[in-house]
Amino acid sequence: MFIKLIDVKKDYLSGKVVTPALRGVNLEIKRGEFVAIVGSSGSGKSTLMHIIGLLDKPTAGKYLLSNKDVSSLSDDQLAYLRNEKIGFVFQSFNLLPKISVLDNVLLPTLYSKETNHSKAKKEAISLLEKVGLKEKITVKPNEISGGEQQRVAIVRALINNPDLVLADEPTGNLDSKSSKVIMEIFSKIHQEGKTIIIVTHEDNIAKYAQRIVTMKDGKII
């Protein structure tokens, strides 16, 4: 099993208030699957994604990634996995505003151990061409549309050729036309063999996935 969550719990602590965001999640995802996570606001979708994406640690339970318990990994090892094995796409794109589209895409390669920079640059340009941004390589993120920004973010997630791509409401800030473009890109990536997990509110986005997981009150139903 590629991803295996066993009774994963997550409590947020703000001051003295404890918010249980995940109340015992069990989930298995095979390599190469395309999964959509749906559920109402506050049901714990983002929290789950953060744990799967190694951005956060569970309060209790076990998370096995490629059969390895991630709780035994050091911060640096987690950073390495985020860098090499996982690509993350966010609802609000999260591009750095001051640097070009190309430099944004290359950001993960700054933190890779052995990156050949001219090779990475070529790869970035070819990926940007594939998502139809050939003309926008040198512009700043604020000079392109939301849909285009999200395509840049997807290319950034793909630049280190990860096995797993996570997207938290990738179309949440986009109109339906841009959303369609983005989802077609995800389909294509999936066809190329990557494991994809997306969070969404919308049914017509969820239908791109092979499997739909529904969350409610911090649990999968």
Place this chain on the structure above:
Amino acid sequence: MLKTFLLNLKLFLLYSSSHKLRTFLTTLGLIIGIGSLVLIVSLGNSAQKSIAVQMQKLGTNLITILPGGSEEGKPASQLFSSQEITTLKYEDAQALKDTPGIVALTAYVRGTVVLNYLNKTKNVLFSGVEPEYLLVENTQIEKGRFFNEDENESMAKVVVLGWQIAKDLFQRSDPLGKKIKINNQNFKIIGVMKKRGKIMFFDYDKEIFLPLKTAQKIILGIDHINFIRAKAVNEKLIPLISTYFKKTLRYRHRITEAKKDDFTIKDSQQMLDIFYKTTNTLKLFLAIIASVSLLVGGIGIANVMYVIVDERIREIGLRKAVGAKNSDILYQFLLESIILTLIGGVIGIFLGILAEFLISVIANRFGLLWPFIISWPSIFISLFVSFLIGLFFGFLPARKASQFSPAQAMRYE
């Protein structure tokens, strides 16, 4: 690695250039601190250099006897005393005149008088000296002659004018033989000194020279003298001459213990050494004051770094999400803080040098010999200090930045 460094550098410059004013204001403390550090050290060097050069101008191989005792290696107590010490007498000077190994020796009294010629009145400094003065201080007469021993002994009312005084009072006409009023008494001008310029804080061209006894008895009405100065034939003889002076004066003053000496003997080198010692202490003291402003500057840097970190928590989260290690973030913000302080340091150094240059230009305008010296050690030290401040005061904010969990940072608004 280099690529990462360069991109971070680029990002930082882009980032801070959009906050120019804030960045500038927060580095201001550092700029001022570094600037004043450079200025103080350079000014100190220039002042020391300038005075050392002037001391040489005053003559080499000089031995000065001051009234009042002193501790070993310290300036004469006369310098710190508000009351005039009267232990040196004219007769002491006469007793030392046939010391072997000296070229010449003269006693001095100094003070100010009111000079009056036609309708012009001036307050001027005077030196009451003996005829040997010319030999001791290695200076010359331009016109006329200096007074002689008879005129000194007979307290003749004769005067030799400094070059500038003669020029101011007489323009192109000949001052020789003219009568001039000094403290309302008629004096005859017998000579004009050659132009000599300012030495230390004395402008010899604006002084007048009177026979010692005339000055002592008629002008000042005192019984003592201010100091004695002798010129040695050569440097090697100075210790021998000093010993001889000491013995003679102790005998004359009936002193049996060195501790009870009521006079102090200093040669030019010793005076220079004392001068360097005291001014170095002063320099150090001022540098410490400047360092306090550096501390304040450093706190400003820490402050702005905390603000920068806070503003960029999402960026930090993103970088971590795409694989930045804690140490990558730590280095990034340390780098930013160091660049910030280095830029501040360079600006400070530049301003310090500029200020020093202006001061030297102005000082030279006013006729002071004031060399413009760029002190490279102080520049390198300032850069290093800036670097250290960046490292030190950037550390806590950078560490804070590095410790966010990525999810926590990504959610931050």
